Amino acid sequence: MRETALKLAAAASLLAGLTTGAVAQQKTVTIGVSIPAATHGWTGGVVYHAQEAAKQLEKTYPGLKVVVKTSPDGAAQANALEDLSAQKIDALVVLPFNSDELTNPVREVKKGGTFVTVVDRGLKDTSIQDIYVAGNNPEFGRVAGKYMADTLKTGNVVIFRGIPTVIDEERVTNFEKALEGSGVKVLDKQYANWNRDDAFRVMQDYLSKHPKIDAVWASDDDMALGVLEAVRQAKRDDIKFVLGGAGMKEMIKRVMDGDKMIPADVSYPPAMIATAMTVTAAHFFTNAPMRGTYVLNAQLITKGNAKDHYFPDSSF
């Protein structure tokens, strides 16, 4: 779905680009992209999609140059931003490590007249950004909760939380809200740090503690993998399915193949960086208005649409 939408957007902008480009001189634009280095699965996916999108966009818009820089932490990213603005970039696409540390460095870049697109983690001062592209965390929880309520009707579920953050809090509260009024009850919730090993450990303990669990909201694909091993070891058949999240290729593959334990997934696509880059490039090469806020849907991925979310070459 999302990929086709992207392609459509790219195609539309290409057409627009051709018509205007034919009249105007071919212009040169440099877009700097600053993202976290691949330190875990999801950011690994961000790096992959940023590099893919850079190649695609440079092909689509002759005259466009895209520079992708990865940084291992917030301070390094602040330095990378200085390096990028020294290269005279026309636009900056940034997925900040954290809001507090990077608001000022991004503001400095903006002061030089650079067009700024912020992705996923918002800055403290929203007036800096020209475009904001983000995933939808409350929606992520709501979609998962609704799926549980619709599929189970009644039953008991256990929740795996990630790392204590605003993101995690938004997801979990909205998941629980979506269950309200349904026959689905939450037995337990614990932090497993978006980590496979921790999820394995917590699931083993859940299995000792609760004699009947109908479904598991692992809330993340890495954690779902740990959960599945623990369930398999305990040979418990009361668990009907495990619902992960994010859209890791191994899990999407299982959904595609019709794995009974993994009937669905909820997207939180690292490819949102590609969305941001595409929109930013379109701002320079088309006449369509692009400034604004783009919130990507957290989509329910089922057997029917799984292939649109499957990127076998990505590391994530």
Add this chain to the structure above:
Amino acid sequence: MTDTLLRTAAAKRMFNPDMRALSPFIALIVLAILGAVINPDFLTASNILNVVTRSAFIAIIAVGATFVISGGGLDLSVGSMAALVAGFTILTLNNGGAEISTLMLGALVAIGLGAACGLANGVIVTFGRIEPFIVTLGTMGIFRSLIIWLAAGGTITMRNADLRELYRPVYFGSIAGIPVPIVVFLAVAAIGAVILYKTAFGRHVIALGSNEDVARYSGVPIWRVRTLTYIIQGICVGIAVLVYVPRLGSATPTTGLLWELQAITAVVIGGTALRGGIGRIWGTVVGAIILELVANIMVLSNFVSEFLVGAVQGAIIIIAMLVQRSLQRGR
């Protein structure tokens, strides 16, 4: 510091047990009772076996850490080392067919690479004359980055499903009703205990940890003993990885995160002195089980909010240490 070695005659020790050596075991029993009171499911065989099996990685690594720490050193790199060794082992396994020989090759790579990493740590500490804290903090970063680079930020997974099934019993199987990881860590601890308590090398480690200058004047080959402790640590990491890989069949950049702190905590709970000179292998094993047990009790309890689990866990560990100390004073 050498009190355990020289202070009391063997016969006297038998009637007057060393409370410092016993206190981790007492803490373990107290915790088990606490767990049973909190949730009756705690004492089911499956739960106890789960917990002890899970503690295997930390226990095996901590046996190695007992050598390093009682010899007056420190190794912060073990968690990253475990991740790197796991990554390399899986890559090796992915190159072979679903045969026992592939697994043997993987085992060789795991233990060889672990030993090599340990050797690097040991040589830099001894010949470079740099604080082990700094050296292993550096290698911790190096090993961690290498695994992230190898995995390109993603996951290194065992691709051959048949090989995975063949390897799976190493974590999930059992010998005479005892899960394999428990058998492995008991064997590692037994060998470690023999080396530390019964060999000249073991006594050299303790001597080195007690007082380096005295050890040097007494003719202990300082650099060799110290380097060997780091190699033993590396081999232990290799063995732990061999038990770890079949569980989830993958290594990620977050594999082994903070294992170094858990291993050091297990060693200290077990009664080994952080400043060196006293080493207790069996205490270390109990320490690792206690750590895992505390986490298990937290999940099984119904009255601790998930937001406060960390605080309660920390408090239990501190209280357990206070109880141990008071037992020692009370004798």
